[in-house]
Amino acid sequence: MRVLGIDPGLTRCGMGVVEGSVGRPLSLVDVNVLRTSADRPVAERLVTIEKGVDAWIEEHRPDAVAVERVFARSDVSTVMGTAQASGIAMVCAARRGLPIALHTPSEVKAAVSGNGRADKAQVGAMVTRILRLDAMPKPADAADALALAITHIWRGGAQARIDAALAAAGRNRR
Amino acid sequence: MRVLGIDPGLTRCGMGVVEGSVGRPLSLVDVNVLRTSADRPVAERLVTIEKGVDAWIEEHRPDAVAVERVFARSDVSTVMGTAQASGIAMVCAARRGLPIALHTPSEVKAAVSGNGRADKAQVGAMVTRILRLDAMPKPADAADALALAITHIWRGGAQARIDAALAAAGRNRR
Numbered sequence: 475m476r477v478l479g480i481d482p483g484l485t486r487c488g489m490g491v492v493e494g495s496v497g498r499p500l501s502l503v504d505v506n507v508l509r510t511s512a513d514r515p516v517a518e519r520l521v522t523i524e525k526g527v528d529a530w531i532e533e534h535r536p537d538a539v540a541v542e543r544v545f546a547r548s549d550v551s552t553v554m555g556t557a558q559a560s561g562i563a564m565v566c567a568a569r570r571g572l573p574i575a576l577h578t579p580s581e582v583k584a585a586v587s588g589n590g591r592a593d594k595a596q597v598g599a600m601v602t603r604i605l606r607l608d609a610m611p612k613p614a615d616a617a618d619a620l621a622l623a624i625t626h627i628w629r630g631g632a633q634a635r636i637d638a639a640l641a642a643a644g645r646n647r648r
Numbered sequence: 649m650r651v652l653g654i655d656p657g658l659t660r661c662g663m664g665v666v667e668g669s670v671g672r673p674l675s676l677v678d679v680n681v682l683r684t685s686a687d688r689p690v691a692e693r694l695v696t697i698e699k700g701v702d703a704w705i706e707e708h709r710p711d712a713v714a715v716e717r718v719f720a721r722s723d724v725s726t727v728m729g730t731a732q733a734s735g736i737a738m739v740c741a742a743r744r745g746l747p748i749a750l751h752t753p754s755e756v757k758a759a760v761s762g763n764g765r766a767d768k769a770q771v772g773a774m775v776t777r778i779l780r781l782d783a784m785p786k787p788a789d790a791a792d793a794l795a796l797a798i799t800h801i802w803r804g805g806a807q808a809r810i811d812a813a814l815a816a817a818g819r820n821r822r
Binding site for chain 2 (some may be wrong): 514516517518520521524544545546554557558559560561562564565568569574594612625
């Protein structure tokens with residue numbers, strides 16, 4: 475499956491596309507960071523993000539979109555813009571009927587590094603290793619977007635196996 | 649001028665259209681509250697809001713859109729959804745090139761009631777009086793959206809007069 479991971483932000487919005495399935499090597503399809511200037515009105519910046527996400531979905535045709543779940547307890551100065559950017563990203567995906575999953579930063583860190591409190595450098599290093607890249611994706615928003623996509627494939631795979639097992643158990647009971 | 653005021657929210661999104669200009673009686677064009685169910689995924693709820701705001705802009709053709717400015721210090725349980733809904737509303741307006749203004753709750757309360765700390769009932773009562781309505785618009789989100797539109801017309805008018813005076817002063821200096 476092909477997953478678009480989005481690390482939402484008004485100033486920098488990371489977008490990473492990863493392809494693969496559970497138990498097989500994953501591969502990087504593309505990664506980018508959308509930037510908008512703090513000098514521009516928020517509405518204009520959000521439209522730029524909408525266009526950028528739309529263009530990426532159009533170009534890469536992901537099977538699902540994974541967006542970082544934003545918490546109100548995050549840094550107050552940026553949380554409103556992050557929430558708005560995440561809303562725009564979700565709408566871009568939902569309008570096309572794409573499945574959307576939200577993963578928390580802790581879930582992503584735990585999935586790629588085995589440690590829910592891993593730092594940016596550890597996440598970046600694990601993303602580099604998992605996708606067999608020559609260098610760590612920069613800036614951190616790019617690595618975080620890829621980590622979201624990786625998390626989605628791995629968690630989705632586990633969820634699919636659990637669903638299949640439950641369905642099989644249900645059939646056996648009938 | 650005709651202004652669409654939007655009191656953003658994921659569960660209830662107030663939309664009020666007011667027409668008029670500074671120094672003349674204002675009139676209610678239409679008011680509505682978009683509702684989305686907390687049982688539905690956030691992305692789907694945001695798409696519902698996008699469609700509702702788009703349909704209203706299409707129907708009422710406002711000259712400007714006034715959106716309540718959301719603060720991170722608001723109620724934590726709803727602030728993320730409010731921020732996302734406000735982002736969607738702004739994008740709907742910005743995509744059409746409509747001017748967008750953000751007004752804080754205090755600015756709105758001060759504009760319609762003369763008191764930046766007025767309560768919901770006072771704001772509702774003043775909106776009813778200003779628009780010469782038979783009854784107070786309900787729920788509060790409807791009254792708040794109308795108060796935003798009223799604020800925008802009154803503040804915009806003052807700003808336009810200041811701009812005109814400054815322009816005239818500039819001409820006189822030349």
